[in-house]
Amino acid sequence: VNASAYTSLLIWLPVAGAILIWFLPLSRYATGSVALLFSFAEVGLWIKQAAHFDFSQSGLQMSQQANWFGDLGVSYHVGVYGFSLWLVGLTVVGMAACTAYGFWVGRDRPRAYFGLMLLLTGATVGVFEAQDLLLFYAFFEAMLIPLYILIGVWGGARRMEATVKFVIYTMAGSLLMLAAIIAYGLQAGTFDLVSGPTSGSRWLFLGFMLAFVIKAPLFPFHGWLPDAYREAPPEVAAVLSGVIAKAGLYGMLRIAITKFPEPTSFYRTAVLALAAAALVYGSLLAFRAPDFRGVVAYSSLAQSGLIALGLFAGTDLGFDGAVLQMVAHGLISISLFLIAGAVERRTTTGEFRLLGGMARGRPALATLLMVVGVISLAVPGSASFAGEFLILAGVYQRAWWWAVIGAAAIVLAAMYMLRLISAVLHEARGSTVSDEALDLRPGELALVVPLVAGLLFLSAWPAGISNHSFFGPSPTAAVRSQFK
């Protein structure tokens, strides 16, 4: 098979899987198995893609282009760069784990559920691979549809408010992005991201950024986040914070920063301030949150802020660190949400005042939560330590006080993470924790352990990502050349 076929296959294979599942009247077990098969096939495809990727070569790789509608210069153009390769990997691995979790807990109406999960996989991969603005937008919007139904049907008691808020917030941003896309594309005469020129328009930059800061999210555009993360089923919350949020950050890197260099430097301080605010505010809220998912949700807000800090530092170290941290935090938050789901299944609640003392007699749960928690609070030697260190060093080169704010927030991260660990695992036994509540079952371990293994691997070799995301020694040069 031609190597560039992997790019399209990664997008359309899960979509085909979804359609297959909707049409075949299979049993619950068979449906889950087929879905899982497709998810694993995705991971396999991605490994093949990564194996074919040539890190010593500049520009877009494994690209495919076909006419969509030529009179406005819109095409189906897909391909990968180093950084998008890692994000695609995060997507397929994360989605496979979350699909498997759905199978494990036995979601109702399996055909609808698994079909939507596969559709979500395809759409998200599409976001990271699209090299045409309208195609990017189509996938960006397409992610919303399965998410809306997944949360609305399988979510918690207050899912209606959560979905409405989530959809209206994100669509508000992305529709203005559509206006910006039209303006950019018609001015440039093409909607192609690779060949399209840079633009100096600040309005267009703001149009794009609004969509991305809502998706990521950054302070003060995170109004949808706590409800969506609490009401979604745990595996969907995991996808939201681990993968979907990265689409917003990816958009900042691939479109806002790359295509709008002048507005980027004009608004740099403003965006850095928002990012720093998200970092500090998110960390403080995470420290105050009364429940497991609340902590993880707000810590995702903080981490989005940190990554945006790295991206908008506009320095080599900042870019490298941001990509590494996107992947590391993706794996961390997926693991944490899946563990949160496991805890909630055993105790019916995630509230700290009803939890506690779960470590006793549950060594696997305790060990896994400890390991993920410790990596998440960026203990030296961990993947997120490497990522955060790079980001802080990068933003320090911009101005020292950003690094001071960032470092302070990392201390807060240690506080909220340790609070989470002790509230769930230690302290007096909570009223909802019964002796019958089992340790993690082999099935659950099989979901989370590979993610944690990935994190440990990245901890051992963070350069695997940070050195292989951008062509050449200087990411800023790569950005300036628009990745051509």
Add this chain to the structure above:
Amino acid sequence: VTLHTPPIDWFGLSPVLTLIGTSFAALLCAVLVPRAVRRFAGVGIAVAGFIAGIVLAVWLYVDTPDGHTIAAGAYYRDRWTSLGQIILLAVGLATTLLAVEHMPGWSRDADPSRRDDHVAEFLALLLASAAGMAFFVGAANLITLFLSLEWFSITLYVMCAIDYDLEGSLEAGLKYLIVGSFGAATLLFGSALVYGATGSVSFGGIADAIGAQGLTGDTFVVVGIALIIAGLSFKMSAAPFHMWTPDVYEGAPTTVTAWMSSATKVAAMLLTFRLMTTAFPDNQHLWGWAFAIIATISLAIGNFAALVQQNVKRILAYSAIAQAGFMLIGLSTGSALGARALMYYLIPYSAAAFGSFAIIAARERELGVPVTLENLAGFGWERPFLGVAMWFFVFGFAGLPLTGGFVGKFYVFAAAYDHGWVWLVIVGVLATLVSLYYYLAIVRAMYMRPSEELQVLPGGGVAVSGGAPARERLLHVAVGAALIVAVGSLFAVQPLIDLAEHAAGSLPL
């Protein structure tokens, strides 16, 4: 006295003539064919008529690269006409399939054996209204425009009221008759003023007279254009000429609503675009702004009014008003890009409008009461195919990338931007955002409440959920075809745009 008859290009008129002919045949069938096979025969005639019409329209499209008027300048034989007719007749064919299982008027006869009494009359009316619309999109002067408008309007009045034992149906027919007649009178008055000022009724002649005599600012011409715009806006159900739409769409038998909501809009939009760009090119600054403002009002009223509705047919009616607003964005530019945008937009729109009402018809049959958000609960799980089709249609209306509605919105916004109207793009974007709320409400109602919550116990207290729904094979075929067109148009944009571009090539842009 010798009467000089003009030479007639019968082939150019053949799609319309075929429909008229089959309409007569259907009427005869109502009288001559025994009741037992009347439905079969009537439907056979209608299907044959629509398919023959489509084939002829396709043939004419291929055969007419250079558009011209025929029948003494009364009718355009060109690709704009033919493509419009193909869309219209395809909807007509789908409506026929829907009507087999959802024949308007069946509720009139409690005795099931008498239900087929008036089948053929309905199909004759459907064919006649399709013929009127097919002629309307090709009208080349103000006389044929008015005649064909009345032609399809009168048949639609009857079709709305055909279920005359139903409370809403008669009311819908009467309301549509009164408001529609008012609209037609307005149009006629405007036509008279324009004729008075220019001395010509043909579109081309009006443009020549306005250009040659410098009549762009002439009071009669300006007022005439305003009245013509108002009259046509009634037909396309654009605000503030929309007052009849929710009541008529709600009251009319749902099969008729499905036909009206998609076909009337296609015909009115295409004719209006041609009339404005052909007859009044020099007044573009006037009608461009007028339509931009009407678009804005339609988007505002349609979307905000839809938010508070509970009846699904009314929601879709207000959504149709808002959709008219989006189409008018493309129309108001009067550019080649606007023409392509409008033509493309109508393809997924007509499929989705027809399909969504067809699905409502199925639910209505099941419940025996009007469909509301409340009693739509659980529908998506009970009838998975119709449920999935419905969320494709409404998400397509909302412009999410599931159907060609996404590309259609993109195109009309691009046309507005290209025209220099960024404000109109922003208006459209904000309107889309508002519309999401009620489109999502439909999906929410179908999927996100368990059907056990359903309180409605129709006819004798039989619980709805759990009971096996009717099979309705042809309805599924019609909805499936609409779904294929709606989704397919997202992928096959280039071929459709090529068609639209060739069609727009017939217009003097």
